[in-house]
Amino acid sequence: MSQRIVTLISEEEIQKRVKELGAQLTEAYRGKHLVLVGVLKGSFVFLADLARAIDLPCRIEFLGVRSYGEGTTSSGVVQITQDLSRPIEGEDIVLVEDIVDTGLTIAHLLDLFRTRHPSSIKVCALLHKPARTRIQVPVDYLGFTIEDKFVVGYGLDWAEKYRNLPSISVVEASES
Ligand code: 5GP
Numbered sequence: 001m002s003q004r005i006v007t008l009i010s011e012e013e014i015q016k017r018v019k020e021l022g023a024q025l026t027e028a029y030r031g032k033h034l035v036l037v038g039v040l041k042g043s044f045v046f047l048a049d050l051a052r053a054i055d056l057p058c059r060i061e062f063l064g065v066r067s068y069g070e071g072t073t074s075s076g077v078v079q080i081t082q083d084l085s086r087p088i089e090g091e092d093i094v095l096v097e098d099i100v101d102t103g104l105t106i107a108h109l110l111d112l113f114r115t116r117h118p119s120s121i122k123v124c125a126l127l128h129k130p131a132r133t134r135i136q137v138p139v140d141y142l143g144f145t146i147e148d149k150f151v152v153g154y155g156l157d158w159a160e161k162y163r164n165l166p167s168i169s170v171v172e173a174s175e176s
Contacts, residue, residue, distance in 0.1 A: 002173075002175075003172065004172045008168050022055075024141060025053075033092050035061055042097070042098030045155035063084060064080065089116060093120065094122050094124050095113070096124050097126070098125070098156050106125075123138060127146050152170070153166070153169045
């Protein structure tokens with residue numbers, strides 16, 4: 001049985017929405033100390049495009065997190081594999097996530113970051129799957145709401161594959 005990649009959100013739709021989010025963030029963070037924190041690995045493509053759509057000076061940080069193994073269901077356990085390079089006290093943090101699924105990862109990161117006393121902390125996610133929510137988290141800036149399908153591309157993987165697809169896609173089994 002082979003696999004078929006079916007586009008859910010096209011490259012053009014993503015680029016248009018990311019530019020809108022960038023414009024929104026530009027308005028909201030004028031005059032503030034904006035720090036974009038990309039949650040690795042999945043957010044690296046989104047963060048790269050989003051940062052270039054923001055017309056403000058900002059700092060960029062990455063946070064390494066492991067919440068999934070090779071499978072496709074949440075373990076509920078969030079492990080920090082790489083921390084920020086500098087303190088965030090007094091800064092305006094935007095956590096940049098590829099997808100909010102159960103909400104467990106973002107909930108954990110919000111709790112962790114609040115102990116470091118930033119001036120503000122918001123969440124920007126490209127995708128949200130509300131059907132799988134286990135804990136309600138605020139998604140202050142959201143690209144798209146999607147149904148309960150496992151998606152790949154635009155930074156998102158399936159066992160480390162497909163991160164370089166320019167669209168958000170679904171992997172389907174096919175006979176041929
Ligand atoms: P949560 O903690 O909200 O359940 O999961 C967040 C993380 O799970 C995401 O950052 C992502 O790494 C992974 N994840 C959740 N849903 C999907 C999906 O549909 N596709 C992929 N590739 N990863 C997902």
